[in-house]
Amino acid sequence: MSYLELSNVKKSFGTTIAVDDFNLSIAQGEFVSFLGPSGCGKTTTLRMVAGFELPTSGQISLQDKNLTYLPPNKRNVGMVFQSYALFPNMTVADNIGYGLKVTGKPKKETNARIKEMLGLIHMEEQHNKFPSQLSGGQQQRVALARALAIRPQVLLLDEPLSALDAKIRLELRLEIRRIQQQLGITTIYVTHDQEEALSLSDRIVVMSKGKMEQVGTPAQIYTSPETEFVANFVGQINLLPVKVVSPTQGKVKVGEQILQAGKFGHLNGNPIRLAVRPEELNHGFIEGANNLSGKVEAISYLGSIVRIRLDVEGNPISMDVFNERKLTIPSVGDDYQVTFPVEACWII
Amino acid sequence: MKTKRINFWAFFWVVLAFLYFFLPMYGTLDFSLRMKKGVLSLLAYQKVLADPQFLASFRYSAIMGVITVIFSILLFVPTVYWIHLKMRQLRPLVEIITILPFIIPVIVYVFGLIRTFSGPPFQLTLTPFKTDILMVAGYIVLAMPYMFRAIDVGMQTIDVRTLTEAAQSLGANWAQILFNVIFPNLRTAILSGALISFALVIGELILGDFLARPALGPYMVEVGRDMAYQPAALAIMSYALTWICLGLITLFSRSNNNQRQILGR
Ligand SMILES: Nc1ncnc2c1ncn2[C@@H]1O[C@H](COP(=O)(O)OP(=O)(O)O)[C@@H](O)[C@H]1O
Ligand SMILES: [Mg+2]
Numbered sequence: 001m002s003y004l005e006l007s008n009v010k011k012s013f014g015t016t017i018a019v020d021d022f023n024l025s026i027a028q029g030e031f032v033s034f035l036g037p038s039g040c041g042k043t044t045t046l047r048m049v050a051g052f053e054l055p056t057s058g059q060i061s062l063q064d065k066n067l068t069y070l071p072p073n074k075r076n077v078g079m080v081f082q083s084y085a086l087f088p089n090m091t092v093a094d095n096i097g098y099g100l101k102v103t104g105k106p107k108k109e110t111n112a113r114i115k116e117m118l119g120l121i122h123m124e125e126q127h128n129k130f131p132s133q134l135s136g137g138q139q140q141r142v143a144l145a146r147a148l149a150i151r152p153q154v155l156l157l158d159e160p161l162s163a164l165d166a167k168i169r170l171e172l173r174l175e176i177r178r179i180q181q182q183l184g185i186t187t188i189y190v191t192h193d194q195e196e197a198l199s200l201s202d203r204i205v206v207m208s209k210g211k212m213e214q215v216g217t218p219a220q221i222y223t224s225p226e227t228e229f230v231a232n233f234v235g236q237i238n239l240l241p242v243k244v245v246s247p248t249q250g251k252v253k254v255g256e257q258i259l260q261a262g263k264f265g266h267l268n269g270n271p272i273r274l275a276v277r278p279e280e281l282n283h284g285f286i287e288g289a290n291n292l293s294g295k296v297e298a299i300s301y302l303g304s305i306v307r308i309r310l311d312v313e314g315n316p317i318s319m320d321v322f323n324e325r326k327l328t329i330p331s332v333g334d335d336y337q338v339t340f341p342v343e344a345c346w347i348i
Numbered sequence: 349m350k351t352k353r354i355n356f357w358a359f360f361w362v363v364l365a366f367l368y369f370f371l372p373m374y375g376t377l378d379f380s381l382r383m384k385k386g387v388l389s390l391l392a393y394q395k396v397l398a399d400p401q402f403l404a405s406f407r408y409s410a411i412m413g414v415i416t417v418i419f420s421i422l423l424f425v426p427t428v429y430w431i432h433l434k435m436r437q438l439r440p441l442v443e444i445i446t447i448l449p450f451i452i453p454v455i456v457y458v459f460g461l462i463r464t465f466s467g468p469p470f471q472l473t474l475t476p477f478k479t480d481i482l483m484v485a486g487y488i489v490l491a492m493p494y495m496f497r498a499i500d501v502g503m504q505t506i507d508v509r510t511l512t513e514a515a516q517s518l519g520a521n522w523a524q525i526l527f528n529v530i531f532p533n534l535r536t537a538i539l540s541g542a543l544i545s546f547a548l549v550i551g552e553l554i555l556g557d558f559l560a561r562p563a564l565g566p567y568m569v570e571v572g573r574d575m576a577y578q579p580a581a582l583a584i585m586s587y588a589l590t591w592i593c594l595g596l597i598t599l600f601s602r603s604n605n606n607q608r609q610i611l612g613r
Contacts (some may be wrong), residue, residue, distance in 0.1 A: 052513055072516040079517040085510040089532040099518030102528070143514075150518055 003028040003186055004049070004154055009058035011044050020210045022058070029184040031177070033197040036207035037233065042190040045207075046156050049188065051075050062153060078147030082159040084139040086131040092142050093127040095116070099150035117145040120179060137168040144176065148183065155180070155187045161196065173200060194234045198222065203342075206230045207342040228348045231275050236315050239273040239348065240282075249348070255313035259290045263346035273348050278307065280344035281319035289339050292317070297336045310336055373587065380580035392581035401567060402582075408464025409564035410555075412480070413549035417489040417542045420495045423488065425538065428499045429530055432508045439500075446496040449489055454554045461486055462558065479559050486555045491545035498544070536601045543593040551586055 002025040009022040019041040026032050034042040047053040049060060051072030060067045067075060071207040086095050094101075096117050100110040118124045121141040131139055140160055147155060160176070161169040177200050180187050191197050197204045206213040206221060206229070214221060214230045225231035228239070242252035242259065248265040252274060261274060286289050294312035306329060310317045319338055321327060330336055384392040396402050431439055449457070465482055466473040474480040508530070515525045531538070556563030568586070572579035 050513070050517055052516075072513070073519045073521060075517070076519075077517060079514065081514065083507060083508050083510055085507065086516040087511065087515075087529055087533075088506065089529075098515070098520070098528070102515075102518060102520040102524045146514075146518065 002026070003030075003063060004188075005059075005061045006045075007061075008061045009045070009048060009060065010047060010056045011041075011053060017210050019055075021047070022212060024212070024215065026083070026186060026188070028186055031180055031187045031189065031200060031202045033189045033191060033204045034203040034207055035191055035194060035197040035204050036213075037052040037152075038192055040207045042192075042207055043158055046158055046188060046238070050077055050079050050156055068153065074185050076150065076153050078150060078152030078155045080140070080147050080155070080157040080160045080180050082137070082162050084131070084143045084163075086139055086143055086146070090132055091128050091130055092123065092134070093275065095131070095142055095150050096146045098146065098317050113149050117149050117305050120148070120182075121145045121175075131219060136164050137166075137172055140164065140172060141175070144179070148179070148185070153186065155185050156190075157187065158188075158190045159192070161191075162193075176200065200236070206233060208233070213301075217240070224346075225275075228275075231348060236278050236318060236320070238278060240276070240312070240315055240317065242272060242274045244272065252347075254292070254315065257292055257313070259292070259345070260342045261345060261347045262341075262343040265347065274345050275348045276340055276345040278318040278320040280340045281338045283321075283337065283341065284339050285321075285337050286339045289341050291337065291339045293337050295334065296330045296332050296336050298332060300331060310338065329347070349462050373584075376580050377584050380577060380584050385578040392577040393585070396571075396578050396581050396585070399578075401562075402571075404586075405562050405567040407552050408562050409552075412483060412487060412563065416491060416549050417545050419484060420488050420491055420545055421538055421542065424492075424499050424541075425531065425534065426484065428496065428503055428527065429508065429526070432503045433512060443496075443500075445494050449493055452488065455558075457489070458486070458554055458558045476561070478591075479521050479561060483555060483559055483561055483563075486559075487543045487545075487549050487552065490555070491548050492550065494544040494548065495541040498537050498541030499534060502534040503563040505537075506533045539600050540597040543597050547590045547593045551590060 004026040006022055006024045009019060010017070011019040022045060024032070036042055036043060037266050044053060048055050049067075051067070051070060051074075051210050055068060058068075062075075078341065087098065090098065093114050097110045097114045100113060105113075114127070115124075118127055121144065123138065123141060123145075126134065126138065131142070134142065140163075144157075144160070157176070161172055164172065173196060176189075189197070189200060198221070201218055203217055204221050208229045216224075216228045221230065221234055225234060225237075230289075230324060231237045231239070238253055242254050245251040245253050245258060250261040252259050252261060252272070254274075259274060292310075294310035294317060296308060297311045297316070298309040299322065300307045300309075304323055305320050306323050306327070308319045308330065310319065353472030380392050381388040381390070383389060383395070411597065431442055461482065462473065466471070474477045500548055511529055511533075512525055515529050520528065552563065553569060555565075557566040557569070564586075568582050571582060
C-alpha cells in the first residue's frame with residue numbers, strides 16, 4: 001500500500017546533480033529515515049517533498065494525488081528544521097496555533113488544538129513564553145508541536161536533533177518516536193547519524209552522492225549491507241583484502257591464512273575484500289570457524305566497549321568486546337588469536 | 349600601570365572628540381540666546397516659532413518625511429526580503445547601488461531628475477502635486493542608503509529563509525508571511541531606518557530648493573541670508589530634532605533588547 005510515492009525524482013542545481021534516480025514508496029504511518037553523509041542529497045529530497053524545491057524531473061504523489069508542482073503552503077505537510085525556526089515574535093501557543101490561524105480555522109478549534117499539542121509535548125506550563133526563553137530541546141519540541149498542529153499528512157524532519165546536546169538528543173529521540181507512534185503519522189526523518197536512523201526507523205534509505213544505496217529495515221541495513229558504502233557508513237566494519245582460493249566454495253586467503261566466506265557471489269579474478277563487523281570477532285580458536293592470528297596494535301576504551309586493533313598480515317582489523325570486569329585485555333605487541341563464524345562474514 | 353595609561357589616553361581622546369563636536373554647538377546655542385541685548389533669552393526661538401512661513405515649511409517637510417518613510421518601508425522591506433530569500437548572490441550589487449546617493453552629489457542627481465522628469469512624457473513639474481511626487485521619489489532615493497542598510501542588518505539577525513519556509517509549510521501565503529513574520533521581527537530595524545530617513549528629509553535642502561517647493565531646508569537658508577539670530581535658533585532646533593530621532597532609535601532598540609533579556613534566561 002503506497003501512501004507517499006517518489007518516482008524517478010531528480011534534482012540538479014546547474015551542473016551539480018543533488019539527487020538522481022530516486023524511487024521510494026512509503027506506507028501510511030511508516031517512519032522512514034534518509035541516512036547519509038553531508039551533501040548526499042537528503043535535505044534536497046526532503047525539500048522536494050515539502051515543496052521548497054521543484055524536481056528537475058520525476059514525480060511525487062501523496063495518496064495518488066500529484067504533489068510535484070503544488071506550492072508548499074497547499075501541501076499539508078509538516079516540517080521541522082534543524083534550527084527550530086520558531087517565530088521569535090510569537091509565544092509558544094501562538095507558534096503552535098499559527099498554521100491554524102493562517103488557514104482561517106475557528107478560534108475555538110485552534111485553542112483546543114493548541115492545548116492538545118501542548119499536552120503532547122508536555123509543555124502546558126510554558127504556553128506563554130517566547131522562544132528566546134526556552135532551551136534548545138524545548139524549542140524543538142514546540143517546533144514539532146507546531147508542525148503537527150495542522151494535522152499534516154506527512155511529517156518531515158531535517159536533522160532535528162543535530163543542534164542539541166547529546167543527552168537532550170537521546171531524550172528527544174525517544175519522544176519523537178513516541179509521538180509518531182501515538183499519532184501514527186507518516187514520517188520522513190533526515191539524519192547523518194546512523195544511531196538515530198537505526199533506533200527510530202521502520203525503514204532506512206541509505207544515500208550517497210545523490211543516489212539511494214540501499215533501502216531496508218534497520219536490521220537488514222546493519223546485518224546485510226549490499227554495498228561497501230553502506231557497510232562502511234552504518235556501523236564499523238573490517239574490510240580485509242583477500243585472494244580467492246576456491247571460487248566455487250568461497251574459500252579465500254589473507255597471507256597464508258585460509259578463510260571461508262559466508263556469502264559470496266561470483267568470485268572472479270578481481271580484487272575482493274572480506275567484510276566482518278568488529279563485534280563478531282572473539283578471542284580464541286574454534287575448529288570449523290574462521291580463525292586469524294595477528295599482533296595487537298592498539299587498544300581503545302570507548303566506554304561500554306573496548307576496541308582492540310590488530311595487525312593481520314599487514315591489514316588493520318578491529319575487534320570490539322564488552323568492557324566487562326572479567327575481561328583480560330591483551331597488551332600492545334602481543335600475539336593474538338581471533339575467531340568469527342562463517343555466517344558473519346561476506347564478500348564485498 | 350599600563351591600564352592606567354590606556355585609560356588616560358582613552359579619556360583624553362573622548363574629551364577631545366567631545367569638545368570638537370560640542371564647542372561649536374555650544375557657540376551656536378549661546379549666540380541663539382542673545383537676541384535681546386545683554387541678557388539670555390528665548391526671543392530668537394519665539395520669533396522663529398511665530399513665523400507662519402516656518403510653521404508652513406516645517407509642516408510641509410514633516411508630511412513629506414512621513415510619506416517618504418511609508419513608501420520607503422513598503423518598497424524596501426519586500427525588496428530586501430526577496431534579495432535575502434531568493435537572490436543572495438545579488439546582494440553585493442544591490443548594496444553598491446544603494447550607496448550611489450553617497451557617491452553622486454545631490455546637485456547632480458537633482459539636475460538629472462529635473463531634466464528627465466520635467467519634460468514630456470512625464471511632465472512631473474507641471475503642478476505642485478506632481479512635483480511633490482517627484483520630491484518624494486527623490487527623497488526615497490536619498491534615504492535609500494540608510495533604509496536599505498537598516499533593513500538589511502535587521503534581516504541578517506533573523507533566519508529569513510527558514511522562517512519563511514516554516515510559515516509556508518504551515519499554510520501561510522506571502523502577505524501573511526510578510527505581515528505576521530517578517531515585519532514584526534524587523535520592528536526595530538524598520539524604526540531606526542524610518543527615523544533616520546525622516547531626519548534626513550526634514551533637513552534636506554537641495555531637492556526642495558531646485559524643485560521650488562516650500563520645504564524647511566530652503567526656508568532655513570533664506571532666513572540665514574536675511575537674519576542673524578533666528579538661523580542659530582533654527583540650527584539648534586534641527587539638531588535637537590535629529591537627536592530626538594536618534595534617542596528614539598536607541599530607546600526602541602534598547603527596550604526591545606530588554607524585553608528579550610528580561611523575558612529570556
Ligand atoms: N540551493 C542549492 N544550490 C546549489 N546547490 C545546492 C543547493 N542545495 C543543495 N545543493 C547541493 O546539492 C547537494 C546535496 O545537498 P543537500 O541535499 O543539502 O545534502 P544533505 O542534506 O544530504 O547534506 C550538495 O552538493 C549541495 O551542495
Ligand atoms: Mg542536510
